[in-house]
Amino acid sequence: MATENKNLSEYDKATIPNASKFRFGIVVSEWNEKITEGLYKGAYNALIENGVAPSNIIRWNVPGSFELVYGCKKMQEQMVNAVIAIGSVIQGETKHFDFVCEGVTQGIKDLNVMRETPVVFCVLTDNTMQQAIDRSGGKHGNKGTEAGIAAIKMAELRKNS
Numbered sequence: 001m002a003t004e005n006k007n008l009s010e011y012d013k014a015t016i017p018n019a020s021k022f023r024f025g026i027v028v029s030e031w032n033e034k035i036t037e038g039l040y041k042g043a044y045n046a047l048i049e050n051g052v053a054p055s056n057i058i059r060w061n062v063p064g065s066f067e068l069v070y071g072c073k074k075m076q077e078q079m080v081n082a083v084i085a086i087g088s089v090i091q092g093e094t095k096h097f098d099f100v101c102e103g104v105t106q107g108i109k110d111l112n113v114m115r116e117t118p119v120v121f122c123v124l125t126d127n128t129m130q131q132a133i134d135r136s137g138g139k140h141g142n143k144g145t146e147a148g149i150a151a152i153k154m155a156e157l158r159k160n161s
């Protein structure tokens, strides 16, 4: 199902585990800051709305999405139950988009495979700025909200596994 057929911000609160005892790390890319701040707000609010204390949310910034891999690796070393990687990659004139997207995707996948703390992939990879706007609080909802909920579910899965 494509994003256009679902709202990224919608979830059934009754299905979300109690997150009051969990700590979360959020690593935010500074590239396309207008987008990543919108994604961060969505993720932060989803955590708070499901019982996470503000003091249990750690935020670090990195220059761009490619640096999310290193930032999330270091965040995994903190006492957190899950990590959220937030970025916005937008196609430019060259193939650089392809390499940044591949690098951050594979890097975050590797962190999930090699270490115990789950890292949620909240990196938009859009053709246009409008597509990014639509997915960070616009007409398609907020992928940050989706990521916050995913982080709670993965923290619960880790606790029970």
Ligand SMILES: Nc1c(NC[C@H](O)[C@H](O)[C@H](O)CO)[nH]c(=O)[nH]c1=O
Pocket (backbone or CB within 6 Å): 029, 031, 032, 063, 064, 065, 066, 067, 087, 088, 089, 090, 091, 100
């Ligand atoms: N063009 C975008 C970038 N490019 C920067 C890289 O992520 C990286 O910071 C640089 O290559 C130095 O290592 N980053 C984004 O997050 N979004 C873009 O659209």
Ligand SMILES: CC(=O)[C@@H](O)COP(=O)(O)O
Pocket (backbone or CB within 6 Å): 089, 090, 091, 092, 093, 094, 095, 096, 097, 098, 100
């Ligand atoms: C994803 C990028 O690195 C890209 O936005 C940079 O733009 P360009 O390909 O025009 O250099």
